[in-house]
Amino acid sequence: MKGLNSMPEMLFCHCCRVHHPRDEMDRHLTRHGYRWRCRRSIEAAQGSIADRDAFGRQQSQINRDLARQKAKRQFLSMQDRRLLP
Secondary structure (H helix, E strand, C coil): CCCHCCCCCCEEECCCEEEEEHEEEEEEEECCCCEEEEHHHHHCCCCHHHHHHHHHHHHHHHHHHHHHHHHHHHHHHHHHHHHHH
């Protein structure tokens, strides 16, 4: 049986606003102190303007999809509560 320590620790990326496993993250110094960023966002920031724009559009779509999924789960949960006697 696997223990709780077998799950990777997840950290929040302040660039793409998503949780990632710790081994995909690096700390970067900002004017507000150190923040965690995923390597994917760091690599995208080092690319051309077109590459950065494409990364931003892709990440925006991912964030919209996650928000829709969360709203749908929340709505369905509320519907279940209304159906209870």
